[in-house]
Amino acid sequence: MVPFQYNARSLWVRKVTTLATAFGIALVVFVFAGALMLGDVSRVLAAAGRADTVIILRKGSDAELTSAIANDYLGLFRGPPQVSQAGGVIGEIVVVVIAEHADGSGSSNVLVRGTPPEGIAFRPEIKIISGRAPKPGTNEVIVGKAISGRFKGLSAGQSIDLRRNRPLQVVGEFTAGGASYESEVWGDLDYVRNALGREAVVSSARVRLNSSADFDAYRQIIETDKRYSMKVMRESDYYEKQSQQTAAFLKTLGLVVAILFSLAAMIGAAITMNGAVAHRSREIGTLRALGFSRRAILASFLIEAIVLAVVGGIIGSALVLVLSVLVSFPVINFQTFSEIVISFHATPAVFVKSLVFSGVMGLIGGLVPAIRAARVSPIEAMRA
Amino acid sequence: MNLATYARRNLFRRRGRTILTIMAVTLAVVIFCAIRTFIVAWNSGADEAAADRIATRHKVSITMQLPKHYIEELREIPGIKAATWANWFGAKDPKERLPFFAGLAVDHNSWFDVEDEMSVPPDQLAAWKETANGAILGDQLAKALEVQVGSRLVITSDIYPGDWEFKVVGIYTPRRKTVDRNTLVFRWDYLNNDSRAVYSKEHLGWMVSRITDSAQSADISRRIDAKFDSRDDQTLTMSERAFALSFLGGFAAVLTAFNWVSLVILLIMTLILANTLAMSVRERTHEYGVLRAIGFPPGHILGFILGESLLIALVGGVIGVGLVALVINHALGPAMEANMSGVFQHFFTPGWVLVVALGAAAVLGLVAGAVPAILASRLKITDALRRLG
Amino acid sequence: MSEPETIVTLSGIHKTFYRGKEPIHVLENLALDVPDGSFEALMGPSGSGKSTLLNIIAGLDRPTSGTVRVAGADLTTMSDGQLAKWRSETIGFVFQSFNLIPVLTAAQNVELPLLLTPLSGAERKKHVETALRVVGLEDRMHHYPRQLSGGQEQRVAIARAIVNDPKIIVADEPTGDLDRKSAEDVLTLMDRLNKELHKTIFMVTHDPLAAERASVQRKLDKGALQ
Numbered sequence: 001m002v003p004f005q006y007n008a009r010s011l012w013v014r015k016v017t018t019l020a021t022a023f024g025i026a027l028v029v030f031v032f033a034g035a036l037m038l039g040d041v042s043r044v045l046a047a048a049g050r051a052d053t054v055i056i057l058r059k060g061s062d063a064e065l066t067s068a069i070a071n072d073y074l075g076l077f078r079g080p081p082q083v084s085q086a087g088g089v090i091g092e093i094v095v096v097v098i099a100e101h102a103d104g105s106g107s108s109n110v111l112v113r114g115t116p117p118e119g120i121a122f123r124p125e126i127k128i129i130s131g132r133a134p135k136p137g138t139n140e141v142i143v144g145k146a147i148s149g150r151f152k153g154l155s156a157g158q159s160i161d162l163r164r165n166r167p168l169q170v171v172g173e174f175t176a177g178g179a180s181y182e183s184e185v186w187g188d189l190d191y192v193r194n195a196l197g198r199e200a201v202v203s204s205a206r207v208r209l210n211s212s213a214d215f216d217a218y219r220q221i222i223e224t225d226k227r228y229s230m231k232v233m234r235e236s237d238y239y240e241k242q243s244q245q246t247a248a249f250l251k252t253l254g255l256v257v258a259i260l261f262s263l264a265a266m267i268g269a270a271i272t273m274n275g276a277v278a279h280r281s282r283e284i285g286t287l288r289a290l291g292f293s294r295r296a297i298l299a300s301f302l303i304e305a306i307v308l309a310v311v312g313g314i315i316g317s318a319l320v321l322v323l324s325v326l327v328s329f330p331v332i333n334f335q336t337f338s339e340i341v342i343s344f345h346a347t348p349a350v351f352v353k354s355l356v357f358s359g360v361m362g363l364i365g366g367l368v369p370a371i372r373a374a375r376v377s378p379i380e381a382m383r384a
Numbered sequence: 385m386n387l388a389t390y391a392r393r394n395l396f397r398r399r400g401r402t403i404l405t406i407m408a409v410t411l412a413v414v415i416f417c418a419i420r421t422f423i424v425a426w427n428s429g430a431d432e433a434a435a436d437r438i439a440t441r442h443k444v445s446i447t448m449q450l451p452k453h454y455i456e457e458l459r460e461i462p463g464i465k466a467a468t469w470a471n472w473f474g475a476k477d478p479k480e481r482l483p484f485f486a487g488l489a490v491d492h493n494s495w496f497d498v499e500d501e502m503s504v505p506p507d508q509l510a511a512w513k514e515t516a517n518g519a520i521l522g523d524q525l526a527k528a529l530e531v532q533v534g535s536r537l538v539i540t541s542d543i544y545p546g547d548w549e550f551k552v553v554g555i556y557t558p559r560r561k562t563v564d565r566n567t568l569v570f571r572w573d574y575l576n577n578d579s580r581a582v583y584s585k586e587h588l589g590w591m592v593s594r595i596t597d598s599a600q601s602a603d604i605s606r607r608i609d610a611k612f613d614s615r616d617d618q619t620l621t622m623s624e625r626a627f628a629l630s631f632l633g634g635f636a637a638v639l640t641a642f643n644w645v646s647l648v649i650l651l652i653m654t655l656i657l658a659n660t661l662a663m664s665v666r667e668r669t670h671e672y673g674v675l676r677a678i679g680f681p682p683g684h685i686l687g688f689i690l691g692e693s694l695l696i697a698l699v700g701g702v703i704g705v706g707l708v709a710l711v712i713n714h715a716l717g718p719a720m721e722a723n724m725s726g727v728f729q730h731f732f733t734p735g736w737v738l739v740v741a742l743g744a745a746a747v748l749g750l751v752a753g754a755v756p757a758i759l760a761s762r763l764k765i766t767d768a769l770r771r772l773g
Numbered sequence: 774m775s776e777p778e779t780i781v782t783l784s785g786i787h788k789t790f791y792r793g794k795e796p797i798h799v800l801e802n803l804a805l806d807v808p809d810g811s812f813e814a815l816m817g818p819s820g821s822g823k824s825t826l827l828n829i830i831a832g833l834d835r836p837t838s839g840t841v842r843v844a845g846a847d848l849t850t851m852s853d854g855q856l857a858k859w860r861s862e863t864i865g866f867v868f869q870s871f872n873l874i875p876v877l878t879a880a881q882n883v884e885l886p887l888l889l890t891p892l893s894g895a896e897r898k899k900h901v902e903t904a905l906r907v908v909g910l911e912d913r914m915h916h917y918p919r920q921l922s923g924g925q926e927q928r929v930a931i932a933r934a935i936v937n938d939p940k941i942i943v944a945d946e947p948t949g950d951l952d953r954k955s956a957e958d959v960l961t962l963m964d965r966l967n968k969e970l971h972k973t974i975f976m977v978t979h980d981p982l983a984a985e986r987a988s989v990q991r992k993l994d995k996g997a998l999q
């Protein structure tokens with residue numbers, strides 16, 4: 001095997017070319033990692049869903065926003081034996097309101113959720129991180145971390161009008177383990193629905209079952225009840241479906257971009273390695289004359305290409321780290337018309353995938369040049 | 385022969401390298417144009433909006449409705465030529481041929497007067513007035529749902545329970561390329577009279593008005609909102625363009641990111657081009673020394689190298705632009721417009737994008753060659769001659 | 774009979790290079806007069822400064838101090854741009870490794886120096902043909918350097934060197950890369966250029982047989998001429 005110092009020194013000696021190529025690949029990896037993280041919408045939404053919790057919507061509706069259920073039915077949902085007595089049933093109302101961006105760049109839809117007093121406790125992952133929980137029966141609300149401060153009126157101490165003369169007073173900020181709840185505003189169920197003229201109606205019901213295995217039995221009971229027409233879904237399935245279109249759209253976008261950019265990386269690596277082989281043909285001939293096999297030369301140049309590309313991958317990953325800290329990203333959920341904020345969540349998986357990606361780019365781009373190098377005959381060593 | 389011959393011939397010295405570099409430039413130009421086309425297509429709905437139409441909706445939420453009598457008051461406001469309204473129906477196809485489509489309950493007497501880029505034969509409009517459950521569909525939607533005039537159509541709704549049966553009385557065709565062709569409109573009074581519409585009875589979703597003078601659009605909008613400001617249900621009026629953008633607004637960040645990505649690919653292209661030039665120049669340092677010895681001034685050397693860079697960039701750019709024009713405008717675009725017209729009614733690379741792309745390639749070609757060129761021309765002749773490469 | 778004019782006058786020439794901080798005095802207080810029409814050979818051991826001296830005469834390099842007059846021009850007062858122009862008109866270069874441009878034909882290589890002049894395309898063509906005829910390679914005009922032998926390449930290089938009708942031909946080891954026979958052909962050609970076309974030739978060489986052809990032989994040792 002050709003000692004790696006040879007490759008390392010060769011890369012170092014042509015610093016400018018090495019750095020230019022590595023930086024080009026770094027940019028490609030940067031875009032690739034960004035695309036990877038963009039397709040992560042499902043993760044954001046799915047975090048809100050539990051397998052042992054069920055969401056009930058009016059049959060025919062696909063989202064909480066368009067569903068309407070009479071309040072009276074909540075008692076009936078609580079009846080069947082699969083329902084956990086500790087967890088219980090809650091009904092909530094959901095509406096989107098227009099809120100102006102705090103920086104004046106326009107406005108977007110924000111989801112407001114009216115929840116009963118036990119609504120916050122229903123989700124153990126909710127943490128009030130500043131201020132306090134709203135008092136039930138009042139117009140107090142808390143805002144999710146992802147949207148706090150981004151809209152006029154939606155920061156601690158401020159208020160927005162739900163409707164004329166019906167303000168919502170912000171008293172605190174909450175997190176929800178990264179789930180889409182963090183892009184919502186939560187207030188009192190009665191206050192919100194009365195303000196909207198929708199007394200005695202909820203958008204959806206959530207039911208905690210004794211165990212996730214009870215799902216099928218519970219669903220059977222509710223969906224076949226002749227008194228009403230409801231649709232029962234696991235919460236986790238609901239959220240997955242919610243994000244389907246948006247996720248598919250973003251994933252496709254990300255994939256197309258990543259493929260096209262990876263071509264650029266391969267071409268860049270190929271040009272550099274080709275040049276290296278041409279420039280060093282006398283050296284290679286010498287190595288061959290000294291006794292190194294064709295295979296050793298092939299491997300050597302492949303490794304050099306991969307190392308070059310991975311150096312680019314490391315630089316790109318560093319850039320991605322910066323991106324993930326600085327940038328977060330509102331995106332509209334097609335199905336609910338409301339905003340979800342996606343932040344670039346740089347998990348170790350993203351880095352690993354990025355480095356592997358860069359290595360593969362180096363491998364493919366460097367393959368033909370490495371084959372060329374292996375073909376150099378020892379006679380080249382003698383050439384003037 | 386002239387000085388350009390030398391620059392041109394040098395490209396053939398390392399044919400593989402030249403070809404790969406040209407490919408890189410082509411790829412970059414294609415990606416750049418594709419991204420810009422995507423952004424243009426995305427915004428095209430908004431860009432093509434009529435200047436003399438404004439939309440009025442509930443101030444608080446797009447999902448909240450306005451009392452129906454507002455339309456009568458709106459029509460009295462000076463500056464309003466004609467006004468109509470619509471309610472969002474949340475239409476779905478029970479046979480799931482489409483994931484969803486736009487279904488609206490509208491005022492059959494005024495809708496097509498205001499939304500006049502959709503063209504309906506007068507006899508079909510007359511039939512609509514006679515048929516309570518009549519529906520008019522866009523031509524592409526009709527094809528997707530496999531109906532013609534006279535067909536029976538059953539759809540469901542995200543908002544209202546049960547099945548809804550309509551009789552197709554008409555099909556509208558677009559007067560302009562970018563008009564949506566996938567909407568179903570039916571009579572608002574049919575929805576209003578149905579017991580299932582209890583929550584939206586005597587309410588409308590939003591109003592669309594034709595104004596007499598486009599220049600007064602902002603003033604008239606303010607006038608409308610002022611009129612309803614003291615009511616429980618306040619309004620928000622804006623130009624049709626702003627209205628369309630407010631739906632797209634949620635994706636502004638994605639588009640910004642895309643913008644940046646299109647610049648990144650140009651940066652990568654410049655790096656690759658600069659790298660290639662630097663490698664070639666390094667190999668020819670001795671030769672440049674010889675040329676300087678013979679009497680070629682440094683400016684000529686600069687010119688040779690920049691010329692090479694520019695040539696590669698232009699060849700790659702022209703091929704890229706040609707590919708884009710061919711693939712997008714003649715193949716991919718029409719395919720997307722036909723099949724994905726819900727999202728992209730108009731997928732076409734405008735001429736200016738092609739020009740900008742080619743121009744960018746040329747300019748970046750010069751930029752990429754600049755550093756190697758300047759360094760080469762500054763080298764001392766005796767140092768250059770001493771080099772082996 | 775009047776004395777032939779001196780075409781090259783060097784006096785008080787010092788040339789110092791620096792390796793890091795250490796100064797290396799390559800040429801020290803050197804003086805040289807070359808008469809017009811002379812065929813000079815400069816020999817000396819490696820590192821003696823032969824090429825440095827050649828570079829100074831040819832206007833490729835400047836001395837650290839001293840005066841350089843070549844063909845009536847005071848090189849030390851000329852700017853780089855002026856030197857470039859002067860070289861294209863006055864000097865013809867012949868290098869050891871021929872230095873032809875591989876992507877141009879023989880004729881195009883010879884034409885290169887003419888691109889710096891205001892001559893028209895047709896006029897350039899005539900000059901090229903003449904130069905190639907002098908070196909005996911007219912029939913190889915459209916061949917690329919890789920299609921020529923080493924000796925032929927060097928002769929094309931000589932054609933390039935004379936196409937501008939320079940006053941002085943400067944040759945750095947012109948036979949260094951050639952076999953005996955080709956070297957002979959090249960030297961005979963240079964002889965003819967000197968005797969028939971009255972070109973002054975200043976040649977640096979290791980080759981004693983090449984040196985023999987010259988009318989004047991000098992030795993450079995430790996920065997001083999013998």
